[in-house]
Amino acid sequence: MHVHHTLETGHVGLNVSDIERSKKFYQEVFGFQLLKESLQAGREWAFLSSGDKLPITLWQQSKGHFEKQRPGLHHLSFQVPDMEMVKAFEKKLKALKVPFNYDGVVPHSEGAQSGGIFFEDPDGIRLEIYAPSGAEGCQAPTPGAPSCGFF
Numbered sequence: 001m002h003v004h005h006t007l008e009t010g011h012v013g014l015n016v017s018d019i020e021r022s023k024k025f026y027q028e029v030f031g032f033q034l035l036k037e038s039l040q041a042g043r044e045w046a047f048l049s050s051g052d053k054l055p056i057t058l059w060q061q062s063k064g065h066f067e068k069q070r071p072g073l074h075h076l077s078f079q080v081p082d083m084e085m086v087k088a089f090e091k092k093l094k095a096l097k098v099p100f101n102y103d104g105v106v107p108h109s110e111g112a113q114s115g116g117i118f119f120e121d122p123d124g125i126r127l128e129i130y131a132p133s134g135a136e137g138c139q140a141p142t143p144g145a146p147s148c149g150f151f
Contacts, residue, residue: 011054012076014125015062019044021122022058029093030078032056066124075126075148083134090117101126101151107135108147118151126151
């Protein structure tokens with residue numbers, strides 16, 4: 001008997017340089033709850049949950065700043081139901097003085113309905129919050145290429 005399995009992302013583990021700073025950022029911005037952590041020297045980590053999901057794990061085992069030229073994570077994207085929620089996140093992020101890659105909401109490509117905001121966490125890891133529609137009429141930052149591809 002052949003069983004068809006659908007794969008879903010279980011969680012995304014991020015290397016961070018300062019566990020406390022990153023925990024605070026992801027909890028403040030996304031409302032994640034601390035599920036479990038270790039503050040043992042040299043083995044600091046945190047599991048952050050969203051309801052019954054474990055979307056993010058943080059691992060303090062890096063130094064420096066995210067470098068997009070190196071192999072690894074390109075960016076991490078979160079989908080929300082509508083553009084109003086994207087704009088609520090944008091307002092919160094601006095109040096927290098989080099650096100943005102583009103100014104305001106941009107479509108995923110020229111003429112696309114989907115789009116969102118692109119910004120960085122404290123280690124420079126590139127993040128996106130988008131909605132499936134509501135970006136109609138917004139200017140695409142990179143003509144002929146996906147907005148999430150080259151920021």
